Amino acid sequence: MTENGPKADIRTDWDLEEIKAIYYKPVLELIVEAANVHKQYQATGEVQVCTLLSVKTGGCPEDCAYCPQAARYHTEVEVHKLLSQEQVLASARRAKEGGSTRFCMGAAWREVRDNRDFDKVLDMVQGVNELGLEVCCTLGMVNEYQAERLKEAGLYAYNHNLDTSEENYSNIITTRTYGDRLDTLDNVRKAGISVCSGGIIGLGETDEDRIGMLYTLSTLEQHPESVPVNALVPVKGTPLENQPRVSVWEMVRMIATARILMPKTMVRLSAGREQMDVTEQALCFLAGANSIFTGEKLLTTPNPDFDQDKAMFALLGLSPRKSFKEETQPEVV
Template identity: 50%
Template sequence: MPAKKESQKISDMNESARWTLRDARELYELPFLDLLFRSHTLHRANFAPNSIQLSRLLSIKTGGCPEDCGYCSQSMHNTSGLKASKLMEAADVIVEAQKAKASGATRYCMGAAWRGPKARDEASIVSLIRSVKGLGLETCMTLGLLSAEQSRTFANAGLDYYNHNIDTSERFYSSIVTTRSFADRLKTIAYVREAGIKVCSGGILGIGETVDDRIDMLVTLANLPAPPDSVPINMLIPIAGSRLASAPPVDPIAFVRIVALARMMMPTSFVRLTAGRTAMSDEMQALCFFAGANSMFIGETLLTAPNPDSDRDNSLIRRLGLVPAAAEGGA
């Protein structure tokens, strides 16, 4: 099928918001170069092709999380040796946000290792949102499960994005997390969207899932009432002491296929390369950008996990001729 007709077909499917696993798998199994050609063509139809949105992520409350996510160093159920900390002081967060802006980030993401914020924490979160926005940065929070009322509170404070990954398929979810349900995740996403906050939601590859689980995760996201504004695609970083410490690596070509499929299924969403870039070659990342990824995290740390240093990222951006995007509805 010609690329133009393919793009129209995909656009029509997204308007009806009824992707099936069979439809998505058919695209995923295209010859690799055909898949990349089609995803890249669709990417160019919706975005400036060489623009890259840069975000930075800070753990504002580390460790001691009661959830039992098998991949996470911050879960109290894992033996990673990470010590729990209290919520950071606002002044310290602002210093870090200023550094992020100086390094080229347009969005500042703040994460807390909670099941969800308690009432006593809400005023501090509101203050952080307002302070970071005051620096001219877009704001994003990832705080666990939210109620409808909390979502409205943070929306009224000016929160731009809320990150709440679904991680994997509904079928496989309980194999990775048992302290909350897949439905809990979707409920928070619905509350956030209803409050007027943009949704950031994606998943993790390499946690023991099948190819169909990976594809079905994207089907769930694409079939939401509105697809996420931002779709982070993570590659597992095995953490010593976690249940997935010995997980095998993800095949690079399979990872790029999921990036391309995310672009095709959610053509107007930003697709972000997130955790795992330290294990990706520059060539693998370049293929991801060609396939439709147009956002990434910068900074040496993602919450508690390593991330490429600024010299490597700046070199990659320069060599590929990418242009950092301005702060205007990025990923």
């Protein structure tokens, strides 16, 4: 029992109608409920600060309709081969000095291949881990053996977003299946790596699609430890370049619903934050977001820099979550 009433259950047996009932609540009522759940399971005022670096940019064979790194689209993204370990470690040190406690490395690959580039990434993982940062990677699809190698190198978390609902998936991506995505999450989980998986809103999907994605995430055998909620940043040259900007209320509704469905999960306010003022971001934190990416870029799109975020944290009374904080903390009462 907490000061907010009976503690919310951790459930993986949600049904679609229950999730719809939560998602469609009046938005202020939804925020209050999510804030109460957040207070029961998380240290309020504490936000995980992450930095994302593109270690291999562009030239991807996939056809993700939102992504400027797809080789088939004519965007302004310049193709860069895999960075050196020295470059990556220098970025990781800067991120740590800027207040980040998690460092994520992204490579524009369809899938991991057992070659020299993967060996180099494993060395990067080990090097960043030795700096005392939680290391996360997003490298495309991985099999069980590759996930085990990443774990052995010191990988803490692996990001592989579902992007949208299973029903809408083929409208956004045709070069892999929803099942492929889920298989990768399963392989990561089996290796004992923390799972990071969320999606993007503003792709032209319906509310039913957003609910469907949350349904899939919240009914996995174990909830992802991290769920990024991204607002599409339309990029010229991609099929979704003319999509309208997602409103803050749509972001709040997604974040709040995710918080209620997955109380222990870190819900990350991710892409699209550059277009939000501090008031809009504060609404997202109130609704249950407790993780952000900081630094000047999210792979290839703009993002608020460290100094802006430091000022926002001071204004809102937020503090960075420590690295490697145990998931099983004493209950917040």
